[in-house]
Amino acid sequence: MTTLAGLPAFLAYFAVALVLTALYLATYLTATAHREIALVRAGNLAAALALGGSLLGYAIPLSAAIRYSGSLLDAVVWGLVALVVQVVIYWLMRPLLPNLSRRIDEGETAPAVLLGAASLAGGLLNAACMSY
Numbered sequence: 001m002t003t004l005a006g007l008p009a010f011l012a013y014f015a016v017a018l019v020l021t022a023l024y025l026a027t028y029l030t031a032t033a034h035r036e037i038a039l040v041r042a043g044n045l046a047a048a049l050a051l052g053g054s055l056l057g058y059a060i061p062l063s064a065a066i067r068y069s070g071s072l073l074d075a076v077v078w079g080l081v082a083l084v085v086q087v088v089i090y091w092l093m094r095p096l097l098p099n100l101s102r103r104i105d106e107g108e109t110a111p112a113v114l115l116g117a118a119s120l121a122g123g124l125l126n127a128a129c130m131s132y
Contacts, residue, residue: 013066013075020079024058024086031087033101046104046112053116057123058086064127082126089122090115 028051029036039047065078094100097111104112 012072016072016076016079017062017066020062020076020083021055021059024062024083025055027083028054028058028087028090031090034104036104039105044104044107046107046109049109050104050112050115050119053113054086054090054119057089057116057119057121058082060120060123061085061126061130064130068131078130082123082130085122085126086119089118093118 034047036047036051040051061082062079065082066075069075069078093115097103097114100111100115104115
């Protein structure tokens with residue numbers, strides 16, 4: 001049964017990834033001025049695009065952190081770095097897109113798509129930088 005020898009490590013990394021992703025969502029949802037979950041539940045496509053891009057922008061470097069880390073603690077530290085990077089991307093986009101939160105509240109998809117794309121681009125660059 002050597003094929004299952006890695007199962008404990010898989011479970012540990014997967015559990016940590018779920019916790020870090022939940023922490024990311026809680027942090028990001030607090031950092032933004034609009035209420036994404038309520039907007040998505042109400043059918044706001046703009047909020048779904050922005051939040052979805054952000055979530056993928058976080059998951060990409062988190063997966064790189066897990067892949068390239070030497071230990072579970074290493075993965076956690078780099079996962080936290082990825083969290084900070086994604087929040088910074090949101091704050092950097094706010095001055096470029098005036099009234100960003102209001103526009104997402106109102107369902108404007110153009111700024112939401114750009115925010116989501118910036119989150120994805122930041123996540124890809126973040127992941128690449130972790131592959132040292």
